[in-house]
Amino acid sequence: xxxAPRLSTEHTRIRLADAADAPELLRYRVANRAHxxxxxxxxxxxxxxxxxxxxxxxxxxxxxxxxxGYPLLVFxxxxxxxxxxxxxxxxxxxxxxxxxLGYGVAERAQGQGIMHEALQAGLDWAFGxxxxxxxxxNHLPRNQRxxxxxxxxxxxxxxxxxxYLQIAGVWEDHVLTARIRPGG
Ligand SMILES: CC(C)(COP(=O)(O)OP(=O)(O)OC[C@H]1O[C@@H](n2cnc3c(N)ncnc32)[C@H](O)[C@@H]1OP(=O)(O)O)[C@@H](O)C(=O)NCCC(=O)NCCS
Numbered sequence: 001x002x003x004a005p006r007l008s009t010e011h012t013r014i015r016l017a018d019a020a021d022a023p024e025l026l027r028y029r030v031a032n033r034a035h036x037x038x039x040x041x042x043x044x045x046x047x048x049x050x051x052x053x054x055x056x057x058x059x060x061x062x063x064x065x066x067x068x069g070y071p072l073l074v075f076x077x078x079x080x081x082x083x084x085x086x087x088x089x090x091x092x093x094x095x096x097x098x099x100x101l102g103y104g105v106a107e108r109a110q111g112q113g114i115m116h117e118a119l120q121a122g123l124d125w126a127f128g129x130x131x132x133x134x135x136x137x138n139h140l141p142r143n144q145r146x147x148x149x150x151x152x153x154x155x156x157x158x159x160x161x162x163x164y165l166q167i168a169g170v171w172e173d174h175v176l177t178a179r180i181r182p183g184g
Pocket of ligand 1: 035036039103104105106109110111112113114115116117138139140143145146148149
């Protein structure tokens with residue numbers, strides 16, 4: 001298994017972050033703070049510092065090394081600008097072979113199909129090289145953009161969980177969806 005995927009799509013390059021990406025990751029976090037805040041856990045002020053970005057990157061690389069999770073950056077083709085991020089988190093092996101998927105796209109790259117393009121490649125890798133059988137993704141009932149994206153990627157609704165995740169400081173209900181590896 002390759003713990004450091006490098007994926008290419010028509011408009012993106014996708015990979016794990018390394019320490020040299022910290023300044024660009026900080027720029028992405030700061031530039032998209034207001035755009036992402038309604039859909040994410042509350043962030044402490046330290047989240048918007050270079051030190052925090054460096055720590056996140058180191059933790060992310062360690063998680064990938066241990067096959068626990070894969071936090072991936074989606075760059076433009078020149079690898080100069082982060083357009084989006086997504087994470088295959090909470091990897092469980094054994095009889096389950098599953099993980100959770102989280103994602104977000106930069107405000108300025110929204111509505112262009114970038115997230116879909118990147119996730120399509122990411123899911124091919126997760127079901128292929130990574131050997132997962134099930135990827136689970138959950139969204140707020142009012143997050144219609146996310147619901148549309150997941151439906152187009154072939155995720156199916158599996159349930160509805162009350163007060164499931166703390167988003168922007170509030171325990172929120174979530175729609176539970178999953179995609180199973182094509183072909184069984
Ligand atoms: C959820 C989120 C990732 C969806 O992003 P997105 O850009 O709408 O998703 P896609 O990449 O699938 O792009 C689809 C949009 O691009 C448009 N588009 C333009 N060119 C396209 C192309 N070549 N291919 C596909 N779609 C294209 C589609 O028409 C669609 O726009 P519409 O919904 O206004 O009709 C984004 O809204 C986001 O980051 N939100 C904040 C964080 C968040 O909610 N995360 C998920 C928590 S569950």
